[in-house]
Amino acid sequence: MIKIKTDKEIEIMRKAGEITKNTLLEVEKYIKPGVTTRELNKIAHDYIVKHNARPSFLHYGGFPASICASVNDVVVHGFPNDEPLKEGDIISIDVGACYEGYHGDSARTFAVGKIDEIKQKLIDVTKQSFFEGIKGIKAGSRVGDISSQVQNYVEKYGFGVVRDMVGHGVGRNLHEDPNVPNYGYAGLGPVLKKNMVIAVEPMVTMGDYHININGWDVRTVDGSVAAHYENTILITETGVEILT
Numbered sequence: 001m002i003k004i005k006t007d008k009e010i011e012i013m014r015k016a017g018e019i020t021k022n023t024l025l026e027v028e029k030y031i032k033p034g035v036t037t038r039e040l041n042k043i044a045h046d047y048i049v050k051h052n053a054r055p056s057f058l059h060y061g062g063f064p065a066s067i068c069a070s071v072n073d074v075v076v077h078g079f080p081n082d083e084p085l086k087e088g089d090i091i092s093i094d095v096g097a098c099y100e101g102y103h104g105d106s107a108r109t110f111a112v113g114k115i116d117e118i119k120q121k122l123i124d125v126t127k128q129s130f131f132e133g134i135k136g137i138k139a140g141s142r143v144g145d146i147s148s149q150v151q152n153y154v155e156k157y158g159f160g161v162v163r164d165m166v167g168h169g170v171g172r173n174l175h176e177d178p179n180v181p182n183y184g185y186a187g188l189g190p191v192l193k194k195n196m197v198i199a200v201e202p203m204v205t206m207g208d209y210h211i212n213i214n215g216w217d218v219r220t221v222d223g224s225v226a227a228h229y230e231n232t233i234l235i236t237e238t239g240v241e242i243l244t
């Protein structure tokens, strides 16, 4: 069942979203060659706690950290560790903050130092695919409208759209109905209604879109690098409001 949020719930979710967004902005400052993802995790964790929220991911389904730190061919769900980031890596940071019982969920992919032009293109296309995905979306649109807009944009550039992981509703639970795939057909899927809150999160690969999922370990099958861009959004009568 897709939950419709009350105005009061939305007020709280705006705050959760703001903390989530600002956590990513804080972490971004520290991304450079030599830093470890464990250090980035601590920066995010401390920032969230300092702002009277709780890291949504910590212990979620047994996840051991407050951020997902996914380097290069790791698509999502990477565990923070003690390996220093290297010049030329790309890293996706996914974070959630739970404020007064409601979650925000957001992800970005960052360059570590100087990266290849094609990797920067992947990051840029992934980010833009989110904005293409939400173009024209409002109450009365369908989930498939988002899906098809993301897919069509990404595939124009010859990149792969991950199928096996999808966006989702957000609220009191980090993952709620509906599923929000990044591939599909316009006009299909659940109807979006005013005051629904969903996370739209394209995961895009440089090569083939197939991924291997072994527990928390999620990588591209062909070893190509992957990027991720996610925001939690509110559906309104006239459009969407990005909460993160």
Ligand code: MG
Binding pocket: 094, 095, 105, 106, 107, 201, 230
């Ligand atoms: Mg996320």
Ligand code: MG
Binding pocket: 105, 106, 167, 168, 199, 201, 230
């Ligand atoms: Mg998500």
